[in-house]
Amino acid sequence: MDDTAEVVARFPHASFFQEPDKGMSDGINKGFLKAQGKWVMWLNADDRLKPGALKAVIEFAEANPDADVIYGGWDYMDGEGKFIRRMPAIPFDRRILVQ
Numbered sequence: 519m520d521d522t523a524e525v526v527a528r529f530p531h532a533s534f535f536q537e538p539d540k541g542m543s544d545g546i547n548k549g550f551l552k553a554q555g556k557w558v559m560w561l562n563a564d565d566r567l568k569p570g571a572l573k574a575v576i577e578f579a580e581a582n583p584d585a586d587v588i589y590g591g592w593d594y595m596d597g598e599g600k601f602i603r604r605m606p607a608i609p610f611d612r613r614i615l616v617q
Contacts, residue, residue, distance in 0.1 A: 587615070
């Protein structure tokens with residue numbers, strides 16, 4: 519168990535729930551179903567956003583109001599946070615979103 523519940527408790531607008539699931543995708547989908555608002559996002563426990571990432575997402579969303587999904591590439595980092603290599607965004611394919 520990590521300290522996620524304690525971190526979430528510091529943000530009154532956020533809520534935390536924990537329950538059994540059938541794996542990572544099932545857990546993420548459960549979170550999406552409980553989410554409220556115009557947009558939802560997830561960041562895995564070992565991921566982090568680069569500076570300016572959310573600003574870039576907002577700018578893209580505003581320029582593309584019909585977008586349903588926004589995603590990008592990522593960098594691989596080692597255990598000390600050193601850059602290993604970059605993975606560019608892959609072309610969109612609806613089949614990626616289907617389990």
